[in-house]
Amino acid sequence: xxxxxxxxxxxxxxxxxxxxxxxxxxxxxxxxxxxxxxxxxxxxxxxxxxxxxxxxxxxxxxxxxxxxxxxxxxxxxxxxxxxxxxxxxxxxxxxxxxxxxxxxxxxxxxxxxxxxxxxxxxxxxxxxxxxxxxxxxxxxxxxxxxxxxxxxxxxxxxxxxxxxxxxxxxxxxxxx
Amino acid sequence: xxxxxxxxxxxxxxxxxxxxxxxxxxxxxxxxxxxxxxxxxxxxxxxxxxxxxxxxxxxxxxxxxxxxxxxxxxxxxxxxxxxxxxxxxxxxxxxxxxxxxxxxxxxxxxxxxxxxxxxxxxxxxxxxxxxxxxxxxxxxxxxxxxxxxxxxxxxxxxxxxxxxxxxxxxxxxxxx
DNA sequence: TATTGTTATACTCTATAACTATA
DNA sequence: TATAGTTATAGAGTATAACAATA
Numbered sequence: 001x002x003x004x005x006x007x008x009x010x011x012x013x014x015x016x017x018x019x020x021x022x023x024x025x026x027x028x029x030x031x032x033x034x035x036x037x038x039x040x041x042x043x044x045x046x047x048x049x050x051x052x053x054x055x056x057x058x059x060x061x062x063x064x065x066x067x068x069x070x071x072x073x074x075x076x077x078x079x080x081x082x083x084x085x086x087x088x089x090x091x092x093x094x095x096x097x098x099x100x101x102x103x104x105x106x107x108x109x110x111x112x113x114x115x116x117x118x119x120x121x122x123x124x125x126x127x128x129x130x131x132x133x134x135x136x137x138x139x140x141x142x143x144x145x146x147x148x149x150x151x152x153x154x155x156x157x158x159x160x161x162x163x164x165x166x167x168x169x170x171x172x173x174x175x176x
Numbered sequence: 177x178x179x180x181x182x183x184x185x186x187x188x189x190x191x192x193x194x195x196x197x198x199x200x201x202x203x204x205x206x207x208x209x210x211x212x213x214x215x216x217x218x219x220x221x222x223x224x225x226x227x228x229x230x231x232x233x234x235x236x237x238x239x240x241x242x243x244x245x246x247x248x249x250x251x252x253x254x255x256x257x258x259x260x261x262x263x264x265x266x267x268x269x270x271x272x273x274x275x276x277x278x279x280x281x282x283x284x285x286x287x288x289x290x291x292x293x294x295x296x297x298x299x300x301x302x303x304x305x306x307x308x309x310x311x312x313x314x315x316x317x318x319x320x321x322x323x324x325x326x327x328x329x330x331x332x333x334x335x336x337x338x339x340x341x342x343x344x345x346x347x348x349x350x351x352x
Numbered sequence: 353t354a355t356t357g358t359t360a361t362a363c364t365c366t367a368t369a370a371c372t373a374t375a
Numbered sequence: 376t377a378t379a380g381t382t383a384t385a386g387a388g389t390a391t392a393a394c395a396a397t398a
Contacts, residue, residue, distance in 0.1 A: 026252065047216070065213065090359075162320065
């Protein structure tokens with residue numbers, strides 16, 4: 001058993017960008033030409049705020065993602081969660097067990113496949129997720145307050161095109 | 177001692193987006209409204225390619241970032257690296273030791289502070305970094321081939337505004 | 353034979369406390 | 376007293392191999 005208890009610590013300092021030593025003197029211009037560097041820095045910045053505000057629900061980003069997909073896809077299976085969130089099956093087991101122990105989710109028998117199990121939010125889980133989603137949406141507004149709604153949409157669109165390559169029209173692998 | 181050897185494994189599967197099970201059936205639309213989610217997914221996608229292509233140099237993303245900052249900021253100190261890259265000092269020690277053992281970097285005495293030490297690339301380090309940077313820049317072109325140069329610049333600009341909040345004009349904390 | 357969920361486990365990443373030498 | 380670099384170590388995150396039950 002890998003999980004010590006139901007409630008996890010969730011602590012993390014997250015270092016809110018303190019310019020203790022000099023930092024403006026350092027030339028980071030080349031790294032800033034790399035999308036991976038910029039995307040990772042941006043993600044970590046937002047995640048640090050996410051951790052703070054979601055601590056009240058004892059939800060890490062991955063827990064919230066799992067609940068969100070279950071909420072919007074009732075009956076989703078463990079494997080489907082893994083595929084959608086890029087989590088390895090062994091690493092999901094413990095998370096689901098904790099969420100089930102907390103009474104947030106329920107495992108029901110799959111309608112057609114007796115190996116699988118459909119995942120659902122409990123009544124308490126729905127209440128928790130509703131509050132958590134509101135917090136997440138508010139966090140989005142707060143951390144991206146420097147960007148206009150249109151800039152935010154542009155950012156999301158561009159990011160999606162990075163991690164979910166355009167399989168759309170004008171593709172190169174068409175049969176004729 | 178935390179490092180087992182000079183050369184590290186660098187192995188990682190990185191799962192190149194295989195749609196093994198269904199995945200298009202899963203509704204991820206809410207998560208995709210969250211910048212943190214999108215930024216993290218994009219970063220992980222690029223980093224997985226980065227890991228593959230940088231394996232020949234035995235450099236992880238963090239190693240490359242360290243070398244890049246030393247290359248462009250000769251004499252930079254350990255603390256400055258930590259500040260610029262958001263790495264905790266204890267976690268940098270091992271990386272620098274490995275790079276020094278590999279003959280890639282050199283530690284020299286700091287000109288004014290005898291506690292600190294200036295970091296520099298060795299001749300071999302400069303050759304290695306030059307090749308690595310070329311690989312990184314090519315990777316940027318390849319992984320972002322769906323985006324025009326202008327879209328790429330827009331993406332970088334927006335990401336920087338997320339992780340490095342605009343401290344510029346029209347700020348709210350002015351004295352008058 | 354392949355897939356779902358699972359256990360056990362190893363490895364990597366990230367964080368804290370505490371020490372020394374110097375400022 | 377505070378800071379730079381370091382050690383030791385704990386905790387969280389990510390990976391592989393292998394198994395039973397079912398498809």
